[in-house]
Amino acid sequence: MRCERAGSGALQLAPTRVHEAEGFGRHAFALFQSVCHDGPVVWVGPAHAPERLLLAGLPQGVGERLHIVRAGGVDLLWAVEEALRAAPVGLVVAELETALSLTAGRRLQLAAEAGGTTGLVLIRQGAGSNAAQTRWHCAPRPGAGADSTLHQWSLIKNKRGTLGDWTLHWDGTSAAFHLVAETGERRGPAPPPL
Amino acid sequence: MALADARAICPDLATRPADLVREATTLAALRRWAGRYSPMVARDGPDGLMADITGVAHLFGGEAELRADLHARLARAGMAAQSAVAGTFGGAHALARHGGGIIPDGALADRLGPLPVAALRIDHDTAEALGRLGLRRIGDLIPRARAPLARRFGPGLVGRLDQALGYRPEPVAPEAEPPHFGVRLSLPDPVGLQSDVMAGLARLLERLCEKLGRHHAGARRLRLELDRVDHAGVQVEIGLAGAMRDPARIAALFEKGVEEVDAGFGIEAMRLVATVTEPLAPAQIGPARAAPQDGMDDLITRLGNRLGFETIQRLAPAESLIPERSFQVLAAAWSRAAPADRPGGPPRPVMIFPPEPVMAAPGHPPARFRWRRMALTTLRATGPERIAPEWWLDDPAWRSGLRDYWRIETREGPRLWLFHTPQAPAWSAQGVFA
Structure with missing residues (x-):
């Protein structure tokens, strides 16, 4: 299965909105979304973060579209807003260290609408902003087979639509992924009658 | 006469190396x-x-x-x-x-x-x-x-x-003057409003860009000099992410700088100079649709003028097997995107960080370890992949010698890139896989 670029796949982010991703696997989710979006990808990160993207490990076709901006504090948010307002940009990924205030989050939404760009904010656990369109919890999962790349991506907030939970194999090289059959929430045993 | 001979004759001789460039x-x-x-x-x-x-x-x-x-x-x-x-x-x-x-x-x-x-x-x-x-x-x-x-x-x-x-003619042939990309505007009355300065700038830019176009050049850095009535000069300088000669786009980039100018008692003269220029061939005029590269250049210019052009980076592949040096970070304003193919060989993590020691239980690879205050249990390990340090570079991070890299899948989920240094036995984590 591939993420459909024009269609409305379940894992497709709503265009011209800003979304949030948290959890240990948020960077993988951001890279997956980078493959699914055409055009330049702007990755805004804090100036002194020790983590860096490794070019050899990025999915096919993302490395040459990637622009990395390193800024700190208010400059970081300003850079995200400017990038969201720029029309040719396909996806803006922002790594935030502090929680986004409602004003700042709303401002980013307006910028995304003005520029027609999709934004994805990578946040710390529980540091979400109310202005986000959707929020994803992303975690890598141990797989059964060798060389496994199992991910669990759960939609834990959605302003327009229902929540969901997807477990899939995505090996991080292309837009192709393999969805593990949905098991659904198992119902707990009914409480004993009083 | 050689300098040594001259010095022998006159020991007090004052000499100075010739500076051909300045001459x-x-x-x-x-x-x-x-x-x-x-x-x-x-x-x-x-x-x-x-x-x-x-x-x-x-x-x-x-x-x-x-x-x-x-x-x-x-x-x-x-x-x-x-x-x-x-x-x-x-x-x-x-x-x-x-x-x-x-x-x-x-x-x-x-x-x-x-x-x-x-x-x-x-x-x-x-x-x-x-x-x-x-x-x-x-x-x-x-x-x-x-x-x-x-x-x-x-x-x-x-x-x-x-x-x-005089039997054969020899005319004096002066070389062509290099074009000077500077224009000025003297105002009949001092101005102080931002809109007035921007209007003056628009006039200057129109002339400058026309001149740049005539010489098939594009500006890379521009300086706007404003002369105030009290003879104080104010300068606004901008850098551009690519050679450019579009008046409207350049004017938009000056807005922020002009906004911060203190006009004092008024500005009476303006001068606009393209201090750095690059060749820029005339472009085909097509339907009015901005090229994506132009838009990206505008963005890099806007970001670069506030954050510094070196903070907007692009990754390019480099010739090295050392993970930290397998790519180079280039300033996006001074480089073009090069298609990067995924190299063959063992998979690489998507993110790397400076090696962090992990507290490992015995075992090779360790069955249990702690990393970033997380207790992790090894589910599956792939490796080792041995990478030797580049002996011709003395990298402090590689002082511990050879590294055996393992891809460790944990029961808790994270897939990590751990390495063992056999010459100084210890385990460290360096990357995270997708």
Whole structure:
């Protein structure tokens, strides 16, 4: 299965909105979304973060579209807003260290609408902003087979639509992924009658 | 004379290395200034200027007065100079380097005769060979038959002689002035409003961009100089992510800088200079649709002028097996995207960080370990992949020697890139897989 670029796949982010991703696997989710979006990808990160993207490990076709901006504090948010307002940009990924205030989050939404760009904010656990369109919890999962790349991506907030939970194999090289059959929430045993 | 010989004769000799670049700059400036005497001034070697003053001398009162004026002005500027006026390029060149003076019409052969043959702009070997034949002065050459001279020394010598004597024309050919990308605007009344400055800037930009277009160039850095009524200058400088000559797009980039300018009692003059330019070929005019690259350049320019152009980066592959050096970080403004293929070989993590020691339980690879305050249990390990340090580079991070890299899948989920250093037994984490 591939993420459909024009269609409305379940894992497709709503265009011209800003979304949030948290959890240990948020960077993988951001890279997956980078493959699914055409055009330049702007990755805004804090100036002194020790983590860096490794070019050899990025999915096919993302490395040459990637622009990395390193800024700190208010400059970081300003850079995200400017990038969201720029029309040719396909996806803006922002790594935030502090929680986004409602004003700042709303401002980013307006910028995304003005520029027609999709934004994805990578946040710390529980540091979400109310202005986000959707929020994803992303975690890598141990797989059964060798060389496994199992991910669990759960939609834990959605302003327009229902929540969901997807477990899939995505090996991080292309837009192709393999969805593990949905098991659904198992119902707990009914409480004993009083 | 060699410098050592000169020092032996005169131990107190003050010497200074020749600065050819600055000398050339000074000569170029002098050439511009010498334009006051003649419209045609050319550089003549590394140390001379040649002006065609045909029909000009009477404006200064005559050739002698012109020459006196030139010397007086140069002396006032602290420059020692030699000059000569002659009917031919070669004659003036020879006389200026051997005494100077004025050669009246028809006296070329008489005045040049006593000068050494080296004054004819011939190379050193030819001059020496002529000296061995006893032909030391130009006067010795003039009565000689041309054919044997040409056969023996080539056509160059005879050509130079003819040029000096005026038998062969040699026009003064000044090189084209390099285009100056600067425009100015003087205002009849001082302005203070931001909108007024932007309107003035729009006029300047229109002229500047038209000039840039004529020379197939694009601006890379621009400086706007504002002269205030109280004679204080304010400067606004912007850098551009790519060569550009679109007035509207550049004006938008100046807005932020102009906003911060303190106009004081008003601005009375504006000057716009493109300090750095690059060649930019004319583009095909198509339907009005901005190219994606233009939009990206605009974004990089906006970000770069606030954050610094080095903070907007692009990754490019590099020739190294060391993970930290397998890519290089380039400033996006000064590089173009190169298609990067995923290299073959073992998979690589998507993110790396400086090695972080993990507290590992025994086992190879460890069955349990703690990393970033997470207790992790190994589910599956793939490896090892041995990477040796580059011996020709002394990298402090690689002092611990060889590294055996393992891809560790944990029961808790995270897939990590751990390495073991057999030469200094320890486990460290360096990356996270997708």
